[in-house]
Amino acid sequence: MPNPVDFMAPGFSSISRDFPGFLLDRPSKPASPLAKGLAIIFLVAGYSLFCWLAFSKSIENWESVYEFRITFWNGWINTIGISAAALGLSLLIGIITALARRSPFLPLRYSAAAYVETVRGLPLVVLVLFGFYGVANAVGWQDRLGVGITILSLFSGAYIAEMIRAGIESVSRSQWDSARAIGLGSFQTYRFVIFPQVTRQILPPLAGQFSSIIKDSSLLYIIGIPELTFAANQVNSATYSTFESFVPLGICYLALTLPVSLWTKWIERRMRYET
Amino acid sequence: MNISLDGVVKAFGGQRVLDSVNWQACFEHTLALVGPSGGGKSTLMRLLAGLDTPDEGRVLIDGLELPRDENALRAYRCGTGIVFQSFNLFPHLSALENIILPLVHVHGVERVRAREIASSHLERFRLEGQGHKQPALLSGGQRQRVAIARALAHNPKILLLDEPTSALDPEMTSEVLDLIGELRDAGQWIILVTHEMGFARHTADLVAFVDKGGILESAPASEFFASPVKVETRRFLEKILKY
Numbered sequence: 001m002p003n004p005v006d007f008m009a010p011g012f013s014s015i016s017r018d019f020p021g022f023l024l025d026r027p028s029k030p031a032s033p034l035a036k037g038l039a040i041i042f043l044v045a046g047y048s049l050f051c052w053l054a055f056s057k058s059i060e061n062w063e064s065v066y067e068f069r070i071t072f073w074n075g076w077i078n079t080i081g082i083s084a085a086a087l088g089l090s091l092l093i094g095i096i097t098a099l100a101r102r103s104p105f106l107p108l109r110y111s112a113a114a115y116v117e118t119v120r121g122l123p124l125v126v127l128v129l130f131g132f133y134g135v136a137n138a139v140g141w142q143d144r145l146g147v148g149i150t151i152l153s154l155f156s157g158a159y160i161a162e163m164i165r166a167g168i169e170s171v172s173r174s175q176w177d178s179a180r181a182i183g184l185g186s187f188q189t190y191r192f193v194i195f196p197q198v199t200r201q202i203l204p205p206l207a208g209q210f211s212s213i214i215k216d217s218s219l220l221y222i223i224g225i226p227e228l229t230f231a232a233n234q235v236n237s238a239t240y241s242t243f244e245s246f247v248p249l250g251i252c253y254l255a256l257t258l259p260v261s262l263w264t265k266w267i268e269r270r271m272r273y274e275t
Numbered sequence: 276m277n278i279s280l281d282g283v284v285k286a287f288g289g290q291r292v293l294d295s296v297n298w299q300a301c302f303e304h305t306l307a308l309v310g311p312s313g314g315g316k317s318t319l320m321r322l323l324a325g326l327d328t329p330d331e332g333r334v335l336i337d338g339l340e341l342p343r344d345e346n347a348l349r350a351y352r353c354g355t356g357i358v359f360q361s362f363n364l365f366p367h368l369s370a371l372e373n374i375i376l377p378l379v380h381v382h383g384v385e386r387v388r389a390r391e392i393a394s395s396h397l398e399r400f401r402l403e404g405q406g407h408k409q410p411a412l413l414s415g416g417q418r419q420r421v422a423i424a425r426a427l428a429h430n431p432k433i434l435l436l437d438e439p440t441s442a443l444d445p446e447m448t449s450e451v452l453d454l455i456g457e458l459r460d461a462g463q464w465i466i467l468v469t470h471e472m473g474f475a476r477h478t479a480d481l482v483a484f485v486d487k488g489g490i491l492e493s494a495p496a497s498e499f500f501a502s503p504v505k506v507e508t509r510r511f512l513e514k515i516l517k518y
Contacts, residue, residue, distance in 0.1 A: 174362040180326060181357035182377040182425065183349055192376055196367045 061241035065248070068235040075231025076252050082149055082227055083214045083256075089153035090213070091206075094160030101165055112161070119158035124219050127155055132223040148220040156213050163205050167198035200271060207264035211257045218253075228252055276433075276464050277301050278323070280490075282332035285318050292318045294488035295332070300481055305465045307479035307496070309472065311511060314486035316468045317437055323466060324435045325351045336433075353381055356426025356434045361442040363422035364410040370397065370417075371406035374425045382429045396424040400454060416447030420454055427458070434458065436467040452478075472515055476500050484508045 031039075100112035119127065131151040132144070141147055171194055179189040221230035232249035236242055278300045285293040292315045300306065308316045321327040322334050325341055325348045334341045342348050364373045374393035378384040384392065397406050400420045410418050419439055426434060436455065440448040452474050459465055459478050469475055475482055476496050483493035484505070492505045503509045 172362055174359055175365065177326060177359060178363050178365070180349075181324065181352060181355075181359075183353040183381040184377070185349065188380055192380065193365055197365075200367060 055243060059243045059247075061239060061244050064239040065235055065241050065244040068231075068238065071231045071235055072228070072248060072252065075226060075228040078226055079214065079217055079228040079252075080256065082145070082152065082217045082220065082225070083210070085149045086152040086156060086213050086217065087210050089149065090156035090160050090209075093153055093157030094164050097157060097161035098164035098168060101161065102168065116158045116161055119155055120162075124152075124155050124216055125222065127151055128219055128223060144223055144225050148217075148223060148225045152213065152217060152220065155216065156209060159212075160206065160209055163202045163209070164198060167202045168194060170201060171197050204264050204268045204271065207260055207267060211260045211264070214256050214260070215253065276303070276306075277335075277337050278306070279335045280332065281335065283322065283329045283334060284331040285315075285322065285327065285329050287318075291488055293322075293329070296489045298483075298490045298493070300483065300493060302481035304462065305459050305467070305479045305481070307475040307482045308466070308468045308485050309470070309475055309482060309511075310485040310491075315488055316485045319485060319490075320435060320437045320466070320468050324355060324357050324437075325349075326357070353429070354432050356423075356429070356431040358419065358422045358426050358434075358436045358439050360438045361415075361418075364418055364425070366410050369407050369409055370402065370413065370421045373410070373421060374428050377425065378428055384429075392428055393424075396428050397421070400424050414447060415443045416450040419443065419447075419451045423451075423454060423458075427463075433464045433466060436465065436469075438468050438470065441470060470515070472500070472512070484511065486511070 097112045097116060100108045101116070103109045103112075128148075128151055131154075132147050136142075136147040175193055175197070176189065179193045184192065217227055218229040220227055221233060224230070226234075228249060232245045236245035239245065278298075280296045280298040283293055283296040284291060296319075308319060310316050318327070322329055322341075323336070328341070328343045328348070341351060364370070365376070368376065371390070371393050374396060375386070375389045378389035378392060379386055394403075394406060397403060400423065402417060402420055402424070405413060405417060405421075410421070413421065423434075423436075423439070439455070440451050443451060448471070452471060455465065455467070456474075456478050467475075467479075479496045481493060482496050482499040484491050484499075484503075484507070486507055492499070492503065492508050494504075499508075500512065503512060
């Protein structure tokens with residue numbers, strides 16, 4: 001067997017290995033299940049030990065927090081309700097805005113563009129404060145929950161509009177031509193040809209956006225909507241148990257966002273095989 | 276079949292792709308448009324297909340002027356079948372559903388009947404057993420045959436084919452050209468843009484040479500290839516038939 005080094009250019013062996021090989025190199029073959037399992041067990045044990053050593057002294061007040069479990073539960077249900085409502089509403093806003101941005105009627109097109117650019121250029125907190133204390137107050141709309149869902153939907157709708165617009169634009173010219181050639185009208189073209197293809201394309205980012213809505217709904221606590229973060233904050237104020245209030249808070253959000261994230265990955269994998 | 280172009284102008288961004296074209300043609304079944312790329316073939320095809328309207332002038336087919344209004348034009352398109360170079364089929368629908376869609380939603384055929392028609396067309400084009408597949412799972416030649424099946428399922432008067440084999444390898448090309456030849460022999464009216472000169476010579480009744488924004492020459496196929504009149508035509512044929 002010739003030594004592989006014999007085939008290398010002279011001086012090659014003097015080139016040093018890239019420094020952080022464990023960071024920059026790509027794995028040459030998939031890791032064995034045993035290695036994966038051992039790594040996971042080791043890491044879980046290690047991080048748990050670290051957390052125990054660091055925080056065990058400050059976590060001893062589970063009983064008083066447990067008494068507020070109904071508050072947590074109600075907050076969690078509200079968060080789910082708000083997120084679901086905002087997803088539906090922002091999807092509707094997104095579709096209408098995306099279509100408006102392609103409209104031949106200029107005032108409609110410009111309004112949609114101004115809405116998208118403004119909202120995407122502002123932090124959500126600013127929108128929440130301005131929307132609630134500014135606009136909603138001025139028009140006398142006092143229903144916090146309604147205002148909160150509307151603001152969240154308007155915020156998320158701008159991002160969804162851009163996803164849908166990109167999705168529509170990615171459908172090739174020849175698909176529009178084919179649809180016209182077989183005699184479909186505009187509405188039929190969108191319904192039977194464009195939207196089915198757009199849906200397949202934007203499902204992964206849309207699922208990601210749903211996860212964002214769940215997380216962003218936490219900001220509604222600043223206008224006093226009793227969602228999950230608001231609930232945890234309340235429990236913290238009542239019991240002076242910061243860790244015991246906020247650890248369940250984090251777990252409750254992860255219980256919602258992790259399944260969505262896994263679902264997104266599943267959709268992405270399925271799409272890859274189908275196209 | 277009669278086609279007449281009456282002072283037809285079509286410009287894109289200031290460039291007159293068709294520049295005051297006046298032309299009358301009468302042919303039995305098949306018209307082939309040939310010529311160099313960018314010469315205006317596809318633009319002319321899109322006008323004949325009712326996908327675009329001329330900026331000036333009129334297009335008449337069998338004495339009827341093509342309308343300018345999109346709704347009336349759409350009604351005209353319903354009486355034609357069009358196949359483009361590629362990406363004709365809707366990728367999210369199976370071959371069968373691709374054929375069924377226009378039958379049901381444009382021509383008002385009942386779904387059960389539409390399925391029968393679609394199946395019989397797939398069978399006719401030797402695609403039995405492929406109906407359930409999505410376009411991505413079909414070969415290029417099969418895809419074009421499904422596209423032709425879709426274009427013919429509602430028995431259109433005219434079948435328009437815009438370079439139907441340009442995106443195919445030679446084997447698939449002959450597979451599709453065979454099919455087009457069969458349709459012609461069955462009496463289907465066909466207008467086709469093609470680079471396959473041998474095929475045009477065999478199949479077309481009339482060949483028109485499109486270049487420089489107009490129809491420079493048109494003649495019955497045998498005559499067109501045997502003794503082209505214009506210098507441009509001769510040069511084009513020399514170049515394309517060199518290898």
